[in-house]
Amino acid sequence: MExxxxxxxxxxxxxxxxxxxxARVLAALGxxxxxxxxxxxxxxxxxxxAYTTVVTTLARLHGKQAVxxxxxxxxxxxxxxxxxxxxxxRRMHQILDQESDRGAVLSRFIAELSPDDERLLRLGLDTAxxxxxx
Numbered sequence: 305m306e307x308x309x310x311x312x313x314x315x316x317x318x319x320x321x322x323x324x325x326x327a328r329v330l331a332a333l334g335x336x337x338x339x340x341x342x343x344x345x346x347x348x349x350x351x352x353x354a355y356t357t358v359v360t361t362l363a364r365l366h367g368k369q370a371v372x373x374x375x376x377x378x379x380x381x382x383x384x385x386x387x388x389x390x391x392x393x394r395r396m397h398q399i400l401d402q403e404s405d406r407g408a409v410l411s412r413f414i415a416e417l418s419p420d421d422e423r424l425l426r427l428g429l430d431t432a433x434x435x436x437x438x
Contacts, residue, residue: 329361333384341381
């Protein structure tokens with residue numbers, strides 16, 4: 305298997321799927337006792353990761369408004385404002401917001417769902433309707 309630059313993947317490192325590291329960082333932040341440092345996150349998810357990899361991931365999550373940060377001395381402490389499912393939902397909203405024909409996009413999305421996913425969507429819609437009294 306090759307990496308994005310055409311060469312083989314780095315040795316000793318398992319290849320991560322898209323969003324996997326972000327999900328692991330959010331999970332670690334979700335279990336944190338409060339706002340924590342990037343070093344704390346690194347120790348929770350994989351101490352062999354480069355510190356800069358964790359900081360970059362946190363900065364990207366901050367850009368996606370999935371985490372907040374505040375200065376603590378010369379560095380930041382971080383706190384999650386959503387979990388991995390919330391981040392995926394935000395991505396879906398962003399994509400939908402970029403389309404001019406939202407109805408067509410949603411119709412195509414629904415038409416391409418598996419039967420199990422369609423059932424889950426219907427359950428979610430029913431739950432949401434019951435919660436709003438509609």
